[in-house]
Amino acid sequence: MLLPSKHVNFSESLLGFGSYLLQKLDRPLSVDELWKKYLADLNNELYFARQTFDNLVLTLIFLYSVQAIKEEKGLIIKCN
Numbered sequence: 001m002l003l004p005s006k007h008v009n010f011s012e013s014l015l016g017f018g019s020y021l022l023q024k025l026d027r028p029l030s031v032d033e034l035w036k037k038y039l040a041d042l043n044n045e046l047y048f049a050r051q052t053f054d055n056l057v058l059t060l061i062f063l064y065s066v067q068a069i070k071e072e073k074g075l076i077i078k079c080n
Contacts, residue, residue, distance in 0.1 A: 028075035
């Protein structure tokens with residue numbers, strides 16, 4: 001049994017997941033396309049932290065609130 005600790009790896013945090021997602025937004029993507037890119041990277045061991053779809057949505061809400069992304073016609077776009 002794993003006991004919780006005070007430490008969270010950066011890649012496991014929403015902030016770390018947000019930085020990963022921003023790197024994937026080299027072009028406008030739908031939420032589903034972004035999720036599929038994450039799953040592919042997870043399966044190919046290019047990203048090591050397991051995230052849930054709920055965490056993806058929470059991370060997108062965070063990125064939107066700090067104006068790092070915007071939504072246009074159902075696509076997520078990285079702001080400059």
